[in-house]
Amino acid sequence: MTIWMPELESIPGPRYRAIAHAIGEAISAGTLAPGERLPPQRRLADALGVTVGTVTRGYAEAEHNGWVVARVGSGTYVKQPALRATFDMARLPSDDSDVIDLSLSLPPPHPLRQQAFSHALSAVSTSPAALMRGVSYLDARGSEGHRDLLTEWLAELGMPLVSDELLITQGGQHGISLVLNTLLRPGELMAADALTYPGAISAAQQAHLKMVGITFDEGGMSMDALEAQCARQPPRLIYITPDQNNPTGVCLSEARRHQLVALARRYDIWLLEDGVQYLPVEQRGIPLYQLAPERTLFVFSTAKVLAGGLRIGILRAPNVLLERLATGLRAQSWMVPPLMVDVACHWINQPAARTLLEWQTKELAARQTLAADILSGYQLSNRSHGSNIWLMLPDGCRALELCERLLHSGVKVSSAEPFCVGSTPAPQAIRICIGAAKDQQALSSALATIKQSLTQPPNTPVTV
Template identity: 30%
Template sequence: MEVTWKPALPKSEKPLYLALVRALSRDIESGRLPKGFRLPTQRELADYLKIAVGTVTRAYDEAERKGLVYGDGRRGTFVGELPSPKSSLASLAKAVTLGIDFRQNHPAHRLDPDLGAALRQIAQRPECRDLLLYAPPAGLMSHRLAGAKWMDSLGLTADPENVFVCGGAQHALLTICAAEARAGDIIACEEYAYPGVKTVADILGLQQVGVAIDENGLIPESFEEVCRNKAIRLLYCNPSLQNPTNYVMPTQRRRQIAAIADKYHVCVIEDEILAPLLDDRPGFISSLIPDRSYFVLSSSKSVAAGLRVGFIAAPPQARQSLTDTLQGSMLGMPPLMGEIFSLWLNDGTIEKTIAARKLESAWAQQTAGEILGRFTIRTHPTGYHVWLLLPEPWTGPEFATEAQMRGVAVAPAEIFAVDRKSAVNGVRLSLGAVPAREHVTAGLKIIADILSGSPRHDTVRV
């Protein structure tokens, strides 16, 4: 019998069963092994590869544990689903046991503010015990005032009555979409977007549509075409230091996007979580169409990843629906988190922390330019990540697998692409979370070394 899958398995790769799992994973990612494909029996594949049946059995078991395949009794072993959109965010959040993590995109823990000092100061206040009470769904007014103050410092004037406290930007995104959309509605976003959008769309049953982007962000003509041809309910965009491409949308482009959204009655979710890192900030879309925009801000990227204090500046007419949704999702933000944020905002800690993070980012981005400058990269002096377009014949999954084998975790473009099948060959390198500068340099040198070689082709077309 002809073997239905013929991986080229270099015997030099050890252990063999994991090499076989990697070959299987790459063929699934590339589309060579579609969902439902029946794999050879363990005996057939072992005979073809001239390896022990036990090795194939162990490989199939490991692949099933990873969700790559599933067994169906006597019918055999079949290729399962590719990781669904809802798993993309989870894949970025997995604990990394490798030496260098360029996958998770958050600020360096070593530059976090002094939490102990903040807690001691709060504990000395007579009203400290009140922080153990439930907060209103929209958050304590003192915390909403702090959120409005932070927005104002960035260039957005917001009425504190329209500012809501939430558990970070991801919670904000889920809350807004739940308040504004229903199952079957369409949310548009950049063709490469923050994976959390996919997660929310999957949870709420929303359809996701990608809008083409260039070096300035969303392309107005593409956005208008999408609006003309589909009933777009929401537009999610990340105009400042966009994740993953690093673009900053200029003011004129923001005006164009705002005008199109207004023309087609599209509600805009403007995620400005990285805007505090910019020195020169263009005007915000939410300032142009405040009655049609939600402005999202969070402490997790610029202050501390685990603080999880987010803010929404909402249109006045959305107050009640947003309040109801916040009450249904978490009753109210834990007051202690908001109190820590407010203390740090008012005593200047946040300003100092952001300044330190920008200096560290400038060093990391310059280092990336020096080491990877001969390749196609998009950097920004105060950004946390680098967008790397891969030379042929590399694909994102192949490069990520090779980097993982060399001890570096990266995020392939497929994680961010609305249409995974047409994703560019690229990866995001997140430099902000790496514990030490020497690790950043070492990881970038490994990336450069991999780029100078060619992928190992462990699979052949069948």
């Protein structure tokens, strides 16, 4: 037990608040370390010359601020560092880490990625045309040759597009931000599934947009809820991942795709369709950009099929928007560095690109089967070839507490908070990214840890 004793003389206000303030200051200064036990309330009251009730209120105030946690029959302890409520999208792979990180939606690791990248770099470094492009200013939309080659590749992936309708972006996230900053003004309303990709939420915040979450079920976004929202205040744009909601994996039904298009036309709403989370063509529905080409913008990237580090994305847009979007891109970065576009284009022309995608498709299916077996008996939402699993927790199990317990056990997953749009309450669920594990053995170990943690009783809260 710590012998820490606060100095209250210089802290103004009621004594209980001064005690809470002193606790916070001591934690910030490192005087009180995570996991340390605070002095018993009666002992601290006697030492400070205040009532036990004053100390009790002070500890309760500190707990309300998230600095300490009370444990029944044990005492009050400095809280361990909380998991971030925001979504950290950066991760440097580390073979010597003791934590199996299943918090980020990544393609399964394979040596072929580094090999193909190395070959592409070597080829570009000896190509006079690529070297010339690398030191030149190009059109903001990207060179016509690059767009033609990317169009052919997308057609192979089952995404038929027209080269003249494309812009090359610095990844899918850049495409989302470019659309929001170009088409919407600060304060305008953007709608999305009540749970959606955190990058879209962040982009909307950066663009100073209002955001509303639309309820959804196993058939995707509720068209009744969306129509009710349109009757109150139509959104200027709807962001949606129709084939595979992130984080839940829910697919928008064919009927609702047609209803969505009809509503968008009736209320003159832009549709931003995100197809970055790759699925085989037979598991995808009809694209919105085919149902409503005049008002749909489509985002795709190399991140989930080649490598995230390439930062090469494709944005499909109606012809009437191309010049506005090109102007917006030019204002942000003038153009996407042609060197990286050349690397990506050379990579997708290699047989290794097809080999890698075929392996990845089979690998994710095997991992989904593995996860379903280990977590049988629990409520899961996923796609058979998707990279994520949405796990609804049993009654009494709290997601943030489970995430913290799992992290201490060497497994990192995501709670629902980063995916919540606007005032959407966070469900008690976690997202498990099965593609992020280095192999099936590591995934199996992590899933077993998750299953074991689900059987542990939750910490009992204390009422002060």
